[in-house]
Each structure stands twice: as structure tokens, then as C-alpha cells.
Amino acid sequence: MWQGSADAQPTTRIAMLAPSMQPSERRVAIAIAEDVDAAIERTAQEIADAVGVGRATVIRTAQTLGYDGYPQLRVALARDRASAVPSPEETGETTMLGALRGAVDRFAARLANTVSAITENELSEFVGALDRADRLLVAANGLSAPVGADLAMRLTSAGRPAEYVADTLGQQITASQLGAGSACLVVSGSGVNRASIDVMTAARASGARVLAITSFPRSPVAESADTALVVAPINDSFRDELLHTSRAALMLVTESVVGLLVRRRGASATAAQMTTLSVLGHSLSE
Incomplete structure (x- = not known):
């Protein structure tokens, strides 16, 4: 069941929850996301007939997405469709610059949903855990690895030393040695x-607190964490997340979390940032 903001777009909810839905509900959700215009016009029974499921499954899908029923889901779809930024295919745009502008506009239109969950x-619990940890390991793999490396550097620059190990086995070894009072952020x-799940398991076995930043609330990473920040994906579906993976939303949230930590730490964080700027200044040449 959706537990995030009531203002979150229905397609955002589908993207985040579909991977963990029951197979029949997932088919309904994906069919809705793939043809929003048709879903707006159809009744629950018509959706059920088109997908090959019972009407009750369509209603359960709407409720899993956080709506009282399918009529409320249709209204939400219509509202969001009216404010959606058209794709290049819809506008007939053929230039590369036009396609780039369209992609940026669509990204901007979805930013409001980034923190909807x-x-x-x-x-508050997440930032507090970062602040209190005696030792902090940041772990990330695959396409999330650059985000993890950047986050560790930003934390360290803000006076919150963070370890980052690129090798997956190295991550597990380090996590297994953290101990009580430490934290592992995946x-x-x-x-x-x-690999990331294995790091979380090793960290928990050591007695460390486990934190996570991910895009899917019912994923193993989210469910294994003591505290997880679920960042809505920019793409409309789990399939799009795999084919056209973007970590821009994750990067935005991690940068903002560091800013919140700096505000929480006050003068000590500001002093650390001034020291960082001094080091950066000496590294620049004329």
C-alpha cells in the first residue's frame, strides 16, 4: 500500500510499487502506465477485460496505489495528464537540441515527486544517524556507484568522515568490521x-546501523534497512528504470541530505567546509 505523499503522481506510484505487486495487479498497473489516456477513459471492468483479470483485481490495484477505488485513480491520472510535458514524439520534434530540451522539461516536471515517499x-532519523555514527561506510554498486562515491566525498568535506570502497568484496570486509555505534549507508x-544487499547483511551482523537510499519501497534494500529514504524514480516504470536508468534524482537527494547534515552540525560543519575550500583553492593554478 502506498504510504507516501497524497500528491504523488499515479505513474510515480506505479513505478515504485509495481515490481513488488502481485502478478495480476502488476499487469493492471503496467497496462495503465503504458496507456494513460486509455486508462482515463475506461471503467474498471473495461480495464479488467483488456488485461484479462477480474474487476476486483483492478480495484485492488487502485487501492494498493493509495486510492479509494478506480474512479479516484482515473481522476488522478486525468489531472496529471493535463499538466504533463509532451514527449518529442508527441510534439513532432526531430532535432537533437529539441529532444534534449524535451528531456530536461520532462525531468523538471517530475522533480516535485522526487521526495513524495x-x-x-x-x-530526521536518517540525518541523525549520519551525524551520530562513530564510523560511516558508504557502499554503492553498478550504476549507483558514482552517486555513492560523490556522497562519501561530500560528507567528508562537510566534516562527517565517510569511507568508500569501490571493490564489492572490500565493501563486505569493511562492513563486517564496523561494529556497534557505526553505520553503513547503501x-x-x-x-x-x-552485492549491496550482501554489504547490508555484513554490516548488520557487525552490529552497525544500516541506512539506505533507493527508489523502490518494497525492494530488498529498502526492507533490509533500519531507515530508508525512498526516492521516486524519474522514469515512469520499472522497465524504463532498467532500460533508461537515471540516477539524477538520487544525486539530488544525496546532495540535499548533506546540506541538512551541515545545518544540523552548525559551526563545526561550516568550519570543515571552509577547510575544504582552502584545500581546493591551493590546488588551482593560474
Whole structure:
């Protein structure tokens, strides 16, 4: 069941929840996401007939997405469709620059939903755990690895030393030696990366607190964490997330989390940042 913001777009909810839905509900959700215009016009029974499921399955799917029923889901789809940015295919745009502008506009239109699944309590607990940890390991693999490396550097520059190990076995070895009072922060867009899950298991066995930043609330990474920030994916479906993977939303949230940590730490974080700027300044040449 959807537990995020009531303002989250229905396609965002589908992208985040579809991978963990029951097979029949997943088929309904994917059919809706793939043809929103048709879904708006169809009744629950018509959707059921088109997908090959019972009407009750369509209603359960709408409820899993956080709506009272299918009529409420149709209204939400119509509202979001009216404000959607058209794709290059819809506008007939053929130039590369036009396609680039269209991609940026669509990304910007979805930014409001980036934190729609994050609550105040989760965010406060997450930032507090980063602040209190005696030792912090940041782990990320696959396409999330650059986000993890950047996050570790930003934390360190803000006076919150963070370890980052690129090798997957090295991550597990380090995680297994963290111990109580430490924390392990795993960044995984898909939430199903086996190497990252193994790191979380090793960290927990050591007695460390396990944190996660991911895009899917029912993924193994999200469910294995003590505290998880679920960042809505920019893409409309899990399939698109795999084919056209973007970590831009994760990067935006991780940068903002560091900013919140700096605000929490106050003068000590500001002093650390000034030291970082001094080092950067000495590294520049004329």
C-alpha cells in the first residue's frame, strides 16, 4: 500500500510499487502506465477485460496505489495528464537540441515527486544517524556507484568522515568490521543489487546501523534497512528504470541530505567546509 505523499503522481506510484505487486495487479498497473489516456477513459471492468483479470483485481490495484477505488485513480491520472510535458514524439520534434530540451522539461516536471515517499520522521532519523555514527561506510554498486562515491566525498568535506570502497568484496570486509555505534549507508537505485544487499547483511551482523537510499519501497534494500529514504524514480516504470536508468534524482537527494547534515552540525560543519575550500583553492593554478 502506498504510504507516501497524497500528491504523488499515479505513474510515480506505479513505478515504485509495481515490481513488488502481485502478478495480476502488476499487469493492471503496467497496462495503465503504458496507456494513460486509455486508462482515463475506461471503467474498471473495461480495464479488467483488456488485461484479462477480474474487476476486483483492478480495484485492488487502485487501492494498493493509495486510492479509494478506480474512479479516484482515473481522476488522478486525468489531472496529471493535463499538466504533463509532451514527449518529442508527441510534439513532432526531430532535432537533437529539441529532444534534449524535451528531456530536461520532462525531468523538471517530475522533480516535485522526487521526495513524495519520504516522511519527516524518516528524514530526521536518517540525518541523525549520519551525524551520530562513530564510523560511516558508504557502499554503492553498478550504476549507483558514482552517486555513492560523490556522497562519501561530500560528507567528508562537510566534516562527517565517510569511507568508500569501490571493490564489492572490500565493501563486505569493511562492513563486517564496523561494529556497534557505526553505520553503513547503501545507495542502490534498483534496490535489488546483490552485492549491496550482501554489504547490508555484513554490516548488520557487525552490529552497525544500516541506512539506505533507493527508489523502490518494497525492494530488498529498502526492507533490509533500519531507515530508508525512498526516492521516486524519474522514469515512469520499472522497465524504463532498467532500460533508461537515471540516477539524477538520487544525486539530488544525496546532495540535499548533506546540506541538512551541515545545518544540523552548525559551526563545526561550516568550519570543515571552509577547510575544504582552502584545500581546493591551493590546488588551482593560474
